[in-house]
Amino acid sequence: xxxxxxxxxxxxxxxxxxxxxxxxxxxxxxxxxxxxxxxxxxxxxxxxxxxxxxxxxxxxxxxxxxxxxxxxxxxxxxxxxxxxxxxxxxxxxxxxxxxxxxxxxxxxxxxxxxxxxxxxxxxxxxxxxxxxxxxxxxxxxxxxxxxxxxxxxxxxxxxxxxxxxxxxxxxxxxxxxxxxxxxxxxxxxxxxxxxxxxxxxxxxxxxxxxxxxxxxxxxxxxxxxxxxxxxxxxxxxxxxxxxxxxxxxxxxxxxxxxxxxxxxxxxxxxxxxxxxxxxxxxxxxxxxxxxxxxxxxxxxxxxxxxxxxxxxxxxxxxxx
Numbered sequence: 001x002x003x004x005x006x007x008x009x010x011x012x013x014x015x016x017x018x019x020x021x022x023x024x025x026x027x028x029x030x031x032x033x034x035x036x037x038x039x040x041x042x043x044x045x046x047x048x049x050x051x052x053x054x055x056x057x058x059x060x061x062x063x064x065x066x067x068x069x070x071x072x073x074x075x076x077x078x079x080x081x082x083x084x085x086x087x088x089x090x091x092x093x094x095x096x097x098x099x100x101x102x103x104x105x106x107x108x109x110x111x112x113x114x115x116x117x118x119x120x121x122x123x124x125x126x127x128x129x130x131x132x133x134x135x136x137x138x139x140x141x142x143x144x145x146x147x148x149x150x151x152x153x154x155x156x157x158x159x160x161x162x163x164x165x166x167x168x169x170x171x172x173x174x175x176x177x178x179x180x181x182x183x184x185x186x187x188x189x190x191x192x193x194x195x196x197x198x199x200x201x202x203x204x205x206x207x208x209x210x211x212x213x214x215x216x217x218x219x220x221x222x223x224x225x226x227x228x229x230x231x232x233x234x235x236x237x238x239x240x241x242x243x244x245x246x247x248x249x250x251x252x253x254x255x256x257x258x259x260x261x262x263x264x265x266x267x268x269x270x271x272x273x274x275x276x277x278x279x280x281x282x283x284x285x286x287x288x289x290x291x292x293x294x295x296x297x298x299x300x301x302x303x304x305x306x307x308x309x310x311x312x313x314x315x316x317x318x319x320x
Contacts, residue, residue: 002196002206005152007128009050010198016247017043018068018200021156022050023128028057030127032147032156033200034071037109038248043071044078059083060119060127062137062158063144064093064101066108067244068200073111082116084125088143090118102170105267106241107260108248119145132156139182139223140167146189153195160185162199163215165222168237172230175270179227186219234274238264242286243295246305254301257283 004010011020017035020043029051035043047056056079061069063086072083085093089101096112098104119125121136130149137146137160147156159167160182171178189197196206197215205211226233238261245260246252261279265272275282287303290296296303 002204002208002211004154004196004198004204005128007130008154008198010204011043011046011050012203013039013043013201015201016067016244017070018159019198019202020047020071021198022047024051024054026057026126026128029054030058030060031056031075032060032127033062033068033158034059034075036067036248037070037073037111040071040074044074047075055079056081060125060147061085062146062156062200063141064089064110065141065159066103066106066110068158069113070110072113076113083113084117084119085115086143086145087118087120090115099267102267105263107245107263121145135188137185137188138171139169139178139185142171142176142178142181146185148192148194150192153193154198155189155192155194155196156198157189157200159200161189161197161215161219162202163197163205163211164202164218166219167200168240169223169226169233170237170268172233173237173264173268173271179223179233182223183220183227186216186223190216230270231274234271237271238282238286239289242283243290246290246296246303247307249305251302251304254280254283254287254303257287257303261286 007025009022013019013035017039018033021032023030031047056075058081059072059075092100093115103110119134121134123134124131130152132147132149135146135148137144137158140159144158146158146160169178169182194212196204197212198204242257258280261283287298291298295307296305
């Protein structure tokens with residue numbers, strides 16, 4: 001385990017939920033990212049335990065995907081805390097546009113929440129008594145940000161870099177550039193030379209054993225491979241979205257999987273253009289892929305999850 005200052009507590013979660021990074025001793029006790037809605041009661045319990053009786057004062061969201069913001073509503077209800085979100089999606093949150101916020105097209109749930117302040121790129125905020133810079137991190141999501149503490153050499157990387165990958169490049173599936181943006185975000189991380197990376201999913205990892213450099217090298221190779229053929233990114237996206245839903249529901253029929261594929265096509269037009277066959281055929285193929293990966297079993301046209309955790313956004317088993 002990579003050592004962290006006592007002011008930072010990383011609640012490493014299963015793959016349905018992002019990690020929760022807790023700054024309990026701050027003047028305004030803060031959590032970065034709140035996980036998925038089905039895990040929200042456990043998120044509340046874990047964060048309350050980390051705070052040791054102090055009320056949560058602030059939620060900071062690196063981005064608004066359902067596995068990072070699904071606990072916002074419950075935590076706000078219980079603690080009356082503020083919520084800070086990245087710029088670019090404020091109007092969508094105000095209007096609660098579930099299509100544009102990605103929830104409907106990914107067949108995922110996220111209870112409605114509001115926000116109190118925007119995280120402006122390159123501004124600084126105080127977390128755990130340290131100054132943290134807000135850095136843009138486009139690629140996986142156009143509005144995503146990272147948090148960087150130069151004095152400690154610690155980067156909260158969200159889904160821009162994990163030890164074994166990064167999040168699905170969703171903008172490309174919507175007809176918006178994303179591969180070059182992800183490559184630029186990886187270059188930025190390389191320029192920072194972080195001593196420790198706290199990812200959105202998985203354990204923190206450090207450069208003391210070369211893990212950060214190795215992760216960056218692998219991630220750069222992967223984004224180059226994905227950009228060579230956009231179908232690779234689309235295949236990965238479909239597989240991980242289906243795997244995520246299966247982890248939530250534990251079982252899904254092939255017609256239910258086909259309906260998910262259809263919803264993805266309707267919400268992400270560039271994805272539909274990459275597939276010449278019907279959603280039913282694609283769902284059947286993806287079901288077999290999940291079976292081959294050991295993530296599911298198929299019995300009588302019903303897919304059953306074999307895993308206790310998985311990732312919504314790509315890069316870790318069963319998503320690769």
